[in-house]
Each structure stands twice: as structure tokens, then as C-alpha cells.
Amino acid sequence: MKIVLGVDSRMPEANAPVVSLLKRLAFVGSEVEVVHIVAPLVFPGGELLPVLSGLAASYYETHEWPDAGQVVAHVADELRTVYPTTETVVNGSPSHTLLTTAERSGAKLLALNASHDPVWKSAFVGSVARAAVLGAKESLLLARPALPDRPLHVVFATDHSPYADKCAALLGELFPRGVSELTVLTAFPIAAMRGQLLARGEAGAVASEQIEHGLMSRNADTIARLDAAFGESAPVMQSRVVDKPIDTAIADTMAETHADLLILGAHGHSLVERLITGSVSFRQALSSPYSVLLLRPS
DSSP states (O other): OEEEEEOOSSSGGGGHHHHHHHHHHOBTTOEEEEEEEEOOOOOTTTTTOHHHHHHHHHHHHHHHHHHHHHHHHHHHHHHTTTSOEEEEEEESOHHHHHHHHHHHTTOSEEEEEOOOOOHHHHHHSOOHHHHHHHHOSSEEEEEOSOOOSSOEEEEEEOOOOHHHHHHHHHHHHHOBTTEEEEEEEEEOOHHHHHHHHHHTTSOHHHHHHHHHHHHHHHHHHHHHHHHHHHGGGOOEEEEEEEOSOHHHHHHHHHHHTTOSEEEEEOOOOOHHHHHHHTOHHHHHHHHOSSEEEEEOOO
16 A cells, blocks of 8 residues: 655654654555655745845755755655655645645555644644645545554544445555554434434334444444454454444543544545534544544545
8 A cells, every 4th residue: 555644844853743653553565655845935026036036046945955855764764664665855835736646646545744723723724734634535644743652542433324334444454553452433312312202202212222232233343344354463342332422422432442543434525515514524633632544435
């Protein structure tokens, strides 16, 4: 599998979270292309001050490109203990050029660092990570502050829709061998549904028990498929069905299981659709305090 890793040359230390997470996940049979995009020089008034513009461009080429090359080489060296690596420094708009680089290279995963911002700010303030959430065709790994030195625990959130089942299959194909514990989480507002059924004079309590039992059964099926995909390297897996709103269920499960990474599917809706419908993947990717892997099955 091809992984494209976007890095920052202006703050090399900021690359530590995503480098650490990629190493710990240890995707089997993968290679990493470490990419830095050097933004083109914009010099206001350059058409009027050609000498100053030329001097600025010369300084930029003398310092910016070598710095970027050194950072890319350093990151590649760090990852080389786990993955074969290649290095790329290219000029262009960071967001657009990184996405097109990943697409042209045939990558299945794009990896980046991400900030922890409120969802309103994440939606309207531009950044490479936000552009990737909205526009990348590949699965997306967004890393946040460096993980504690302990076995890697993850939560895979699913609603057992056909799309979510494809995501589970893709997770098995990606094969993150470094995962130690995996919790399959299904959040379902059973209490709310019980109230709706009772209001209609139906057997709400019985129906909710049946729903919970069915979801537990489907979680077990997902665990069985992942276990078969991971084989001897399968992590310890457990099931949770939680009668809470999905965002609350995710936050509580991440805390209670001491999870380091949330994995969920990323539906390809527009920004407007995400904001209106309150896409779970959009909110979690851009405003959660933990690292997120968004799966995009082809």
C-alpha cells in the first residue's frame, strides 16, 4: 500500500505526532512517500520592484528548498525502520498540490498532522488538514499530539450500514499490525427510540432489547471478519453497543478504553451537506482531541 505523508518544513518538530503514529500503526506491506509542498513566493509590488523581487526569490530558493529537503530526508530516515520510503519536495499550493500528489501516486492513505479546533473554525478557516477532510479521495490519517508510550488502543465506530461494512473490510486490508486493542463501537439512541415506540403505543422495551441484541450480534460479526483479516497479528477485540448520541458515545468510549485513535468511515458529502446534517466524520476529524483515521473505501 502506498502512503503519502505531508510534512511541514517550517516547524520540523510539528511532524513528530504523525511520524510516531505511522510507526506505531505499522501498516503491513506499505511504503511511504514523504512530501513537502513549498508554497510559491508572493512578493507584493514585484512588478514595480524587480530587483527586490529577484533578491527575495533568490533567498527563497537558497534557504526554503534546502530546509524542506533536509526535513523530508530526516522524516524519511525516521520512518525507514518500519517502511520503505521515498522523498518529494515540490512547488505549489500546499492543499491542492498535496491532494493531487496523493491521487497521482495511487496512494491509498494520506497522513497529516491536525490541530484541535472548534468545528465552526475548522469549517471556515483554511488548512491542509481541512482541505484533505473535504477533498481527499484516499483514506486519511490525522494525527494529534504525540501518543503516550503504551500499546496502541483504537476504537472503530460503525453503524453497520453497507458503507460501514466496506470500511471494516478496508481496515482489514490496511492491516495496522501495531494495534494492540480494538473496540468495535456501535452507538444507538435506544432510550430515544423506546420513547418514540411507546408514544405510538408499541412495545418499546421489547423492541429496544431486540435492537441491542441485533447490534451486539453484528458487532460480533465485524470482530470475526477483522480477526480473520489480521490473522495471527489480530489485536485483542471487544464489542460495545451504547445507547447514547454518537459523539457522546465516541468520547466516552475513547476515554474509558484509553484509546489513542478513532477509526470511522468518511462519507463523501459536500461541505454544505456536512454542516447541515452534522456529519459525524466531519466533526470528529476536525474538532476531536484525538487522532482519527477516516476510511474511504473505493
